[in-house]
Amino acid sequence: MASSTRQRQRDSETDEKTNEETQGRVCDECDGGTLVKSEDQGELVCDQCGLIVEGANIDRGPEWRAFNHSERQNKSRVGAPTTQTMHDKGLTTSIDWKNQDAYGRSISSDKRNQMRRLRKWQERIRTKDAGERNLQFALSETDRMASSLGIPRSVREVACVMYRRALDEDLIRGRSIEGVATSTLYAACRMEGIPRSLEEVAAVSRVERKEIGRTYRYVAQELGLEMEPVNPKKYVPRFCSELELSEEVQVKANEIIDTTTEKGLLSGKSPTGYAAAAIYAASLLCNEKKTQREVSDVAQVTEVTIRNRYQEQIEAMGIYE
Numbered sequence: 229m230a231s232s233t234r235q236r237q238r239d240s241e242t243d244e245k246t247n248e249e250t251q252g253r254v255c256d257e258c259d260g261g262t263l264v265k266s267e268d269q270g271e272l273v274c275d276q277c278g279l280i281v282e283g284a285n286i287d288r289g290p291e292w293r294a295f296n297h298s299e300r301q302n303k304s305r306v307g308a309p310t311t312q313t314m315h316d317k318g319l320t321t322s323i324d325w326k327n328q329d330a331y332g333r334s335i336s337s338d339k340r341n342q343m344r345r346l347r348k349w350q351e352r353i354r355t356k357d358a359g360e361r362n363l364q365f366a367l368s369e370t371d372r373m374a375s376s377l378g379i380p381r382s383v384r385e386v387a388c389v390m391y392r393r394a395l396d397e398d399l400i401r402g403r404s405i406e407g408v409a410t411s412t413l414y415a416a417c418r419m420e421g422i423p424r425s426l427e428e429v430a431a432v433s434r435v436e437r438k439e440i441g442r443t444y445r446y447v448a449q450e451l452g453l454e455m456e457p458v459n460p461k462k463y464v465p466r467f468c469s470e471l472e473l474s475e476e477v478q479v480k481a482n483e484i485i486d487t488t489t490e491k492g493l494l495s496g497k498s499p500t501g502y503a504a505a506a507i508y509a510a511s512l513l514c515n516e517k518k519t520q521r522e523v524s525d526v527a528q529v530t531e532v533t534i535r536n537r538y539q540e541q542i543e544a545m546g547i548y549e
Contacts, residue, residue: 255279312388313371313381315364320354323347362400366391366409369434373413376432377424387416390451399450403443407435411444418455423462425500427528460485460494460503463527467507470526471518480510488544497537501529505537513547 255261261276272282294300310317325347327340335343355361367388374384390412394400400408410433417424426444430437448455461482468478484506488494494502504527511518520531527534 255281312385312392313367315360315367316354321350323350359395362405363392363395366405369406369409370413373410373429373432377417377428379413379417379422379424383416383420383422384413386420387413390416390447390453393451394447397450399447403446404435404439406433407439407443408447410435410440411447414440414444415448415453415455418458419453421462423458423466425463425528427500431528458499460489460499460506463500463503464507467503467523467526471507471511471522473507473511473516473518474514477507477510477514477516480514481506484509484541484545488541491544493540493544498529498533500527501533501537503527504529505534505541508534509538509541509545509547 253263255263255274255277257279258274258277261274261279263272263281264275265272271280273280290303292303294303307322308318310319314320323343323346327335327343329335355364370387370391371384374387387409391409394408394412410429414424414426414429416422417429426437426441430440433440447453464478464481464485468481481503485494485503488506504523507527508518508520508523511523520534524531524534
């Protein structure tokens with residue numbers, strides 16, 4: 229949607245520029261007509277004799293028209309765009325699992341056996357060595373974890389590019405593939421501003437939290453990744469949504485975080501625990517009480533952490549029970 233809006237803006241700017249350039253130009257053929265740009269074809273023509281002075285721009289789109297998604301899919305003769313989330317970047321042959329021809333009719337048993345062998349060999353030759361097989365496994369693990377965490381496609385692309393960089397610089401040696409894949413996904417979430425805690429990433433991973441943290445620090449240092457501290461306010465909307473709290477509680481929690489952060493309470497504290505305590509305090513102030521157990525289950529922190537941060541925050545706010 230945003231790209232189409234920018235394209236329309238560029239087209240309108242180009243049309244305005246062309247109109248400014250052609251304004252006042254007189255046709256050389258009839259010496260009386262004014263050159264104007266036609267709205268339908270984009271051609272520069274004379275309004276008197278109809279002479280076409282300049283032709284239309286090249287249309288780089290398809291020669292066919294489609295009015296819905298299914299029709300566009302059926303008429304398209306190209307594959308999906310390249311992607312970093314696949315080991316071969318999507319440049320591969322795909323053999324459909326259906327045993328049907330182009331008209332939807334069932335194929336013979338001989339052809340069926342031939343297609344089965346082709347699928348088997350296509351799957352085998354997609355990876356030429358152990359390195360590509362390991363890359364395929366790592367990228368599939370990244371995609372699996374990203375799907376479980378609800379991470380958008382753009383962040384998955386960043387995580388896969390980061391893993392490829394780690395592979396090129398030989399950072400995988402001596403470490404598990406799952407650990408490096410998980411740490412690059414966590415790093416991509418932090419770089420792109422997607423609030424996912426280390427506990428949430430570890431919950432969908434096949435490696436322990438301690439190994440993920442250790443590998444993440446090593447990869448970030450070796451690749452020179454500049455990571456800013458996570459803002460606790462980024463966790464507030466998701467936590468409030470899962471707790472079914474109102475917008476008023478969310479605004480109050482953000483106010484508590486801003487006020488207490490200015491007083492230096494955030495330094496050295498876990499952002500998820502800090503956000504959870506602010507939400508708990510805001511729910512009490514807005515008469516939408518949630519228990520510490522409910523908040524801790526959503527934020528994946530202990531109740532002790534929420535109690536400690538909560539006491540610090542209400543004292544800094546000047547609120548006394």
